[in-house]
Amino acid sequence: MTVPPATSWQRLGAVRIDAAGCGSLAGLAAAALHFAGALKSTPPGAALPVDLTLLSAALLVPSLLVLLLTRRWWLHGALALPLAGAALLWLWLVLAGSWSRSAVILPQKLPEIVLLGPVMLMAGMLVGADAASRRWLDRATLGTGPLVAASVAWGLATGKVVLGGLAGASPDLLRVQYQLAGLAIACAAGLGAVRIVEAAAWPSRLFWGVFTLALSAAALLPGGRMGLISLIVSVLLTPALRCRSAHRPAAALRWVLAAALAGGLGLGLLLLPSQAMDGLRTLERFTEGGMEASARPALWRAALHWAGETLPLGLGTGGFTIAAGHGERRGLYPHNHLLEALAEGGPVGLLLWLGCFGGGAAVLLLRARHAAPGRVARIAALVLPVGLAAMVSTDLGNRMVWFALGLALSTGMVAKRVE
Numbered sequence: 001m002t003v004p005p006a007t008s009w010q011r012l013g014a015v016r017i018d019a020a021g022c023g024s025l026a027g028l029a030a031a032a033l034h035f036a037g038a039l040k041s042t043p044p045g046a047a048l049p050v051d052l053t054l055l056s057a058a059l060l061v062p063s064l065l066v067l068l069l070t071r072r073w074w075l076h077g078a079l080a081l082p083l084a085g086a087a088l089l090w091l092w093l094v095l096a097g098s099w100s101r102s103a104v105i106l107p108q109k110l111p112e113i114v115l116l117g118p119v120m121l122m123a124g125m126l127v128g129a130d131a132a133s134r135r136w137l138d139r140a141t142l143g144t145g146p147l148v149a150a151s152v153a154w155g156l157a158t159g160k161v162v163l164g165g166l167a168g169a170s171p172d173l174l175r176v177q178y179q180l181a182g183l184a185i186a187c188a189a190g191l192g193a194v195r196i197v198e199a200a201a202w203p204s205r206l207f208w209g210v211f212t213l214a215l216s217a218a219a220l221l222p223g224g225r226m227g228l229i230s231l232i233v234s235v236l237l238t239p240a241l242r243c244r245s246a247h248r249p250a251a252a253l254r255w256v257l258a259a260a261l262a263g264g265l266g267l268g269l270l271l272l273p274s275q276a277m278d279g280l281r282t283l284e285r286f287t288e289g290g291m292e293a294s295a296r297p298a299l300w301r302a303a304l305h306w307a308g309e310t311l312p313l314g315l316g317t318g319g320f321t322i323a324a325g326h327g328e329r330r331g332l333y334p335h336n337h338l339l340e341a342l343a344e345g346g347p348v349g350l351l352l353w354l355g356c357f358g359g360g361a362a363v364l365l366l367r368a369r370h371a372a373p374g375r376v377a378r379i380a381a382l383v384l385p386v387g388l389a390a391m392v393s394t395d396l397g398n399r400m401v402w403f404a405l406g407l408a409l410s411t412g413m414v415a416k417r418v419e
Contacts, residue, residue, distance in 0.1 A: 022070060023132025026063040030127045031140030032056035034403050038184040039144065042151035060123060067126055067133065076412035078363050083409070085355025086121060089341075090114045092352055093317045093396070096345050100316025104328035109318045112397030120399045124406020128379055129413035138191060138378050145188020146211075148181050149218030156221060179393060182219060182227015183385050183400070189215040190234030190381030197239040197255060198374065216266075226392050230385035235259055238384065242377035245368050296335050296392060299324070303339035307346070314346030333395040340395055360408040361387070367411035376411060383408050 032039065033056035039045040045052055093113055100106050127133040192212040199205040212235060219228045236259050243252035302324040306315055315323050318330075320343050326332040334340040341353035364383065368376045386404035394401060 022063050022066040023130045024136045025059065026067050026123075026127055026130070027133035027136030027138075028140050029056050029060035029063055030123055030133070030403070031137050031144065033060055033123075034400060035141070035144050035148075035180070035184050035187075037180040038148045041155075041181060042147055043154075044147075061119075064123055064126055067130060070418055071130060071415040072418060073129070074414040076363075076367070078366060079409055079412045082356050082359030082363060082405075085352050085357075085359055086118075086405070089345075089349070089352035089356050090117065092345055092348055096314060096349065097317040099313060100319040100344075101322050102316070102318035102328060105318035105321065105330045106316075108330065109395065109397045112399070113317075116397075116399050117402040120402035121406040121409075124403040124408075125410045125413060126406075126415075128407040128410025129415040131415070134375065134378070134410075137382070141184075141187050141382065142191055145185050145192075145215050146218075148184045149215060149221075152178075152181050152218065152221050179227065179389070183230070183389060185215050185219050186227050186231035186234055186385040187382050189219070189231045190238045190384065191378060193235040193239045193259070194242050194374070194377045194381055197242055197251070216263075226389055227385070230388045232263060233388065234381055234384045235263075238377050238381040241368060241380050242373050245371075245373035245376050295332075299332065299335050300339055303334035303336070303343040307339070307343045310343075310346065312346050312348070314342070314349055315344050317344050320344055330395070335393055337390045337394070337396060337401070357387075357390075357405060360405045363412045364408040371411050379407050379411055 032052060036045075036053040036056055040052055048055070090113060094110065097106050097110050127137055189212050192208050192215065195208040196205055196212065199208060216231060216235065219231045236256055239255045239259070240252040243249070243255060303320065306320065306323045310323075320334055320340065321327060321329050321332050324332065334343055337357065338350065338353060341349040345352070364376070364380065368380075383404045386400050390398070390401045
């Protein structure tokens with residue numbers, strides 16, 4: 001049989017698009033964009049000649065398009081409710097902007113919700129469903145956590161921070177820095193804890209145990225209370241979810257008890273001598289009045305008050321801070337996504353938010369019994385800290401929240417490479 005001569009395309013096979021490579025690039029770019037705010041506070045991130053957010057977005061969009069074309073996609077029917085809820089929520093928030101009193105926050109916030117939100121949601125779904133993308137997102141997060149933790153320690157030791165300039169120069173930016181740093185550390189710690197229960201040999205378990213403990217200690221430095229709480233919850237629950245999804249309920253219970261005991265002993269050792277708390281800004285903030293010293297309860301009460309006063313339509317997108325007497329200051333949003341949707345979108349906004357984000361949580365929990373246990377646990381480790389943060393911080397324009405929602409929904413998808 002005569003073998004046909006190689007075509008010019010075959011001779012130039014080196015330039016062919018590699019499907020696995022596109023998945024790797026998509027995972028790395030998604031991780032860089034997801035944690036861009038935290039990475040900018042590190043010396044390497046600050047030294048980049050271009051903005052990391054723009055760079056990672058420029059790499060992510062084309063890699064997602066190639067990923068979309070080089071995979072076969074299957075979607076579970078359970079995705080219908082949260083996807084419909086998201087689409088209708090975006091539409092409703094656009095309509096709600098027509099009766100908003102805001103002239104500054106509205107043009108800032110609305111494009112982030114209705115333009116950036118769908119892109120980040122799709123990115124989370126595609127990256128979370130593709131094995132290569134998900135694997136590199138996992139690896140990049142495991143690298144980001146220690147890098148951010150080391151940068152925070154270095155900044156405290158030298159009296160400097162990168163984001164916001166010198167320490168104390170910009171309180172708002174410093175607050176953003178420790179919140180984002182805490183999220184990056186918490187996500188990496190959750191993934192490290194999953195590796196502990198997956199490890200087959202004791203040396204590997206020891207390595208990932210030290211890794212998780214080191215990140216847990218680093219979470220005591222930045223000052224982000226929610227970052228520490230989300231780390232504790234993630235380290236407790238995501239390995240247990242890994243065991244439970246693998247039909248090992250006894251192992252899940254043993255992990256929760258052992259992790260809770262270890263955490264309690266560690267905290268007790270820290271609290272014994274008062275000098276041990278010096279420099280641990282996160283613990284110091286827990287002892288500075290707790291919730292009584294925070295503005296969140298007042299903002300939550302104001303959100304509930306104005307939700308009742310403006311029934312049935314709500315204040316309109318971006319209208320909360322004006323009604324609450326803070327003017328056009330976006331940083332004083334309700335600090336709770338549910339209350340924000342209710343105050344600015346009325347009961348309709350609340351129902352759509354529940355369908356969207358509540359539906360996403362339901363998909364993740366329902367698919368935990370059917371998807372691969374390791375996949376579910378890793379997605380949960382990335383989603384849980386961001387989900388908790390959405391209930392005490394950030395507004396609906398935050399891209400991390402939409403990406404995390406996409407990751408949760410990706411558990412209802414299957415992607416296979418086109419051969």
